[in-house]
Amino acid sequence: MICSQVQRQLAVYLRGAMEVADRRALECHLSGCEECAGYLFQSTYVNGGRVQMRDSEAPSESLGRSIRA
Ligand SMILES: [Zn+2]
Numbered sequence: 001m002i003c004s005q006v007q008r009q010l011a012v013y014l015r016g017a018m019e020v021a022d023r024r025a026l027e028c029h030l031s032g033c034e035e036c037a038g039y040l041f042q043s044t045y046v047n048g049g050r051v052q053m054r055d056s057e058a059p060s061e062s063l064g065r066s067i068r069a
Pocket residue numbers: 002003006029033034035036037
């Protein structure tokens with residue numbers, strides 16, 4: 001999967017409307033690609049408004065964890 005593909009599909013991913021296999025491929029890419037992970041963070045932050053962010057927890061850290069989970 002290449003970055004432009006991943007970034008195009010993030011909207012679908014965020015809606016939870018993605019096939020499991022595609023979703024896995026996307027998550028796999030995200031875990032190894034800072035650019036796309038940052039893109040995902042931006043998207044969730046903008047669309048969702050309230051990404052779970054706790055006091056001292058750095059956003060990028062919690063993102064990394066949620067992707068691997
Ligand atoms: Zn990428």
